[in-house]
Amino acid sequence: DAKTTQPTSMDCAEGRAANLPCNHSTISGNEYVYWYRQIHSQGPQYIIHGLKNNETNEMASLIITEDRKSSTLILPHATLRDTAVYYCIVRVDLLRKLVFGKGTKLTVNP
Amino acid sequence: NAGVTQTPKFRVLKTGQSMTLLCAQDMNHEYMYWYRQDPGMGLRLIHYSVGEGTTAKGEVPDGYNVSRLKKQNFLLGLESAAPSQTSVYFCASSKTGHNEQFFGPGTRLTVL
Numbered sequence: 001d002a003k004t005t006q007p008t009s010m011d012c013a014e015g016r017a018a019n020l021p022c023n024h025s026t027i028s029g030n031e032y033v034y035w036y037r038q039i040h041s042q043g044p045q046y047i048i049h050g051l052k053n054n055e056t057n058e059m060a061s062l063i064i065t066e067d068r069k070s071s072t073l074i075l076p077h078a079t080l081r082d083t084a085v086y087y088c089i090v091r092v093d094l095l096r097k098l099v100f101g102k103g104t105k106l107t108v109n110p
Numbered sequence: 111n112a113g114v115t116q117t118p119k120f121r122v123l124k125t126g127q128s129m130t131l132l133c134a135q136d137m138n139h140e141y142m143y144w145y146r147q148d149p150g151m152g153l154r155l156i157h158y159s160v161g162e163g164t165t166a167k168g169e170v171p172d173g174y175n176v177s178r179l180k181k182q183n184f185l186l187g188l189e190s191a192a193p194s195q196t197s198v199y200f201c202a203s204s205k206t207g208h209n210e211q212f213f214g215p216g217t218r219l220t221v222l
Contacts (some may be wrong), residue, residue, distance in 0.1 A: 034210075036211075041216070042215065042216070043114075043200050043202070043213030043214050043215055044153065044200070044202075044211075044213045045213070046211065046212070049210065087152060098143075098153075098155070098211060099155070100145075100152030100153040100154070101152050102150070102152050103152060
């Protein structure tokens with residue numbers, strides 16, 4: 001699995017967009033990018049995933065650069081409930097394991 | 111539809127005791143996983159299963175055993191608990207190997 005690098009922590013004002021970067025410069029062509037988050041003391045929650053194209057769902061948008069070496073998770077209108085640790089994970093689709101790093105601690109401030 | 115449930119929520123053991131953690135899912139998922147999470151660290155995969163009757167080792171399998179006798183249940187066993195196994199344990203399931211994983215609420219285990 002490709003290694004990912006994320007900032008340790010970030011802050012965002014409530015109502016503003018939160019942009020969380022992830023570097024995965026060693027990603028290979030068949031590896032997907034997954035994003036999960038973990039709100040304090042709860043189990044991780046799936047957010048979104050993508051391979052090459054940008055993706056959007058009801059929770060977030062995922063922007064993947066053309067060379068696929070980095071991506072950005074966008075929460076368009078952050079709320080206090082979005083305060084959590086966000087994990088960027090790169091995984092080959094045939095493997096069945098998620099390898100979690102330390103993630104980014106996002107704090108949404110009022 | 112309860113999703114993924116874990117039993118118990120909390121447990122305190124003495125060194126050398128044994129116990130079994132139960133994970134159940136009602137989504138008819140083929141794949142199930144056990145992770146542990148320690149302070150300041152991400153989740154680490156202990157064991158996983160790709161279907162009823164199958165199990166495989168993950169990143170940190172030592173000291174744990176698992177069984178998947180029924181599709182909806184995945185059991186994690188500690189035969190002789192050690193203080194190093196103090197952790198929060200999360201179970202997850204997914205429809206296939208590359209679908210999103212759904213996580214349970216966790217079991218907080220302390221080994222004295």
